[in-house]
Amino acid sequence: MRPRATRRRFLASAGTAGTLALAGCLNPFDDTEPVDSEYDLSVDHSLDDWDRHDPDWSAPESSPLEASFGTETIIEGLEVPWDIEFAPDGEVFISERVGRISHYSAGELEAVAEPDAVIDHAAAIETDEEGGWWAGGSEGGLLGIALHPNYPEVPVLYAFYTYQAGEEDYRNRLVLYDMDNGNEETVVVDDIPGHRNIHNGSRLAFGPRNYLWVTTGDANIESGPQDTGSLAGKILRLEPDGTAPDGNPGFEAPRVYSYGHRNPQGISFLPDATPIAPEHGPSPGRDEVNLVESGGNYGWPSVRGGPDDSEYESYAAHDDVVNPLVNTGPDVTWAPCGGVFYTGESVPALRNRFVTGGLISQRINVVTVFDGEAPDIGGRRFEADWHHPAYDAVAHPLFEDEFGRIRHVEQGPDGGLYALTSNRDGRASDAFPKEGDDRLVRIVQESS
Template identity: 55%
Template sequence: MRCNRRSFLAAAGLAGVAGLAGCTSPDEPSDTPTSTESPPVTTVSDPAYDLGVTHDVQNWSEYDPDWSHPTEAPTLDVTTETVIEGLEIPWDLSFAPNGDLFITERPGRLLRYESGTVESVASPDDIVDATAIDVDDEGGWWAAGGEGGLMGNAVHPNYPEVPLVYVFYTYVEAGETLNKLVYYDVSTDEPEMTTVIEGIPGESYHNGSRITFGPENYLWVTMGDAGQPALAQDPSSLAGKVLRMNPDGSAPDGNPDLGGDPRVFTYGHRNPQGITFMPDATPVENEHGPAAHDEVNVLSAGGNYGWDVEGERARTAETYRGTDYARPLVNTGNETWAPPGSVFYTGDAVPSWQNRLVIGGLISQRINLVTVYPTDGEPASAANGGERFDADWMDADYSAVHHTALEDELGRIRHVEQGPDGTLYAVTSNRDGRAQGDQFPREGDDRLVRITPA
């Protein structure tokens, strides 16, 4: 079914996909009841395809155990080129091994971009209401569905032989807001949906919901606290966690034993919306904090990342000193990044950003560049306006330097992703009713853009 309700622009020179070179949420409690129980651990029964994958990290195309961080400051003078315009609150991007690009829009459409054409391939029937405002509207974000809707997506590693795209979305059942992980067979004209997990705690905010297949082909899912901070400390609940699973929804044998749900890899998270991997396969996660205090964390199996340990207080030095909580790589203090989707960039299309963490920015309306370096190694440069994170209460093994780019040029940047050829992309989220200032949304929003050196 071809999309015909929106205007799409294929940028000049594209010969096909191969040529594609959260916010800080209010913390008041919700009136909507939310489930506190973990959904039962089940697996997809009688799948139509072999969901099995290999778990050899050396087969990962980005694997480089001897990688090194850049020591020079990044060049911040970059420009963008629109690839697709007229999107409706896009949330996530994922590239298939053959170069197909899949985009989720919060109102409920899974899109495929292939050979210069955008096609709507699937839409859940039971998704919560989420609408994109028009350019001249002032629509509030609550009226547009809060932070729920169709969010993360990830392509099965053996695509197109296994033509499955996983998506995560919010729905309501018996008056209760919940989340669901499913996959679609996108090889058919009317893709069939298969449920992997349902009944996950949800809310109109704090749903987390970034999903990705990692270096060893495990499926990673970030889960917000669903507006109930205490659940983040409960290993039996999926809320406030990072999950690691097999493609059929089962728990890998190598997951930590926390005495709760075996799919939980780490816990104590508030609203994580970004997960990516350093070239040596180390997972890195970023999440929204309360009243600023956003965090970037290097994940260790079984780690407790400190939310909510102080009764909804911001996580500060006092939260971590003298405790066993996993220390953050970055804690933004009183500054708000509102960090959503991220990628550890290894491409060469933007050479000075190579081997750095690239994170979108919602309320900050910018790209956040984080250079990660070993604390006992040569420091990365903080020249060109950088900020260093190396306090004694932060991560003992790694330190970081933060730079910013494209501030207030694109508006709310929801996610950044690396294409198969090393090109860097970003999607905006200006039609969710939360853009800052009166310059967004602009004509053509929301859009997918390519980032290149100026």
């Protein structure tokens, strides 16, 4: 570990000082012994304490575009950020793919963890610097983060990163950091299939019942997603100590909750606690948003399209796979990544909608989910027979080409909505990065 270091960043928004108001096939999958920790990592799995729980929720029957939106920049000069995590009291942690987790307070970023094992670890990068993944457009590095549900009483921060295990051998690792003891690193799950350049998944989130959810990409291993003894191309559900919950489906790899995924880079939850996950499709198009079912098979690498898709098998021909809520088809690319089902009050036009970042689309995608037939609210509708049989979805774009690549959208404990850009990762259009990139912005509603 590198020593703690303080980095100052320009606080661009007035009034925001203070806290914000099968590579690797070593078969570790049967080893689900709890991680060794001096803290009690156990949690209550009841829904009673989840403040976003609303079993009777309903989708808004209006277009989000009836409102107008703006943004306020909170932090500038981030070095390819990937995730943002809020503590209940408003503390903020941000991961940057160069190999750093920082704590933000009073206009200052203080590095709290800098694992040397992260691929191409860098203390800093210049916007036009050549070499490394930040020039080549890799998808690896220091990725998802999540605080223990009982933080700060349990001062533990989880993280997921890509490392090199040998020549041309890349893997991912889930770790935790003891924030009270020099940010000491403890490995929770190791040897997760990884890739230097593509398909590492890597979103972390504690869900409504305090399980730790982890998304993994297929790591370019064709057989991985359909192999339930592999952790490639999966959504995992864990106890905070790294073990598999008793209620998991019971696959050979017991941490696996669902399989057949390509590259899911986000996970959130409807107010009734249903998991919802965006997923990158094969270029071009065929990006998805899925409702995640226990034991569900999501079809990759063979099933990915509708009846008229000539390159992939159709969901309509398979009753053994879960139909997508959204599939953008072969001609439209979102590159959806981190997102949140927004339930806050600060941006009322987006309340009870799934809001996800878009990378190559360089926008935020707003997906309204209807339990049954969707009303006419404009936007693009997903209601074909081969889409999810119980739900309709309607999508609208926001901020197209205004901020470049949007890596993640998150809800803060203040009910605010925040977004991270990813314009210094080697994949932005010619217009980006711009001065001040990358940045954390707050989304505000200007009128309705």
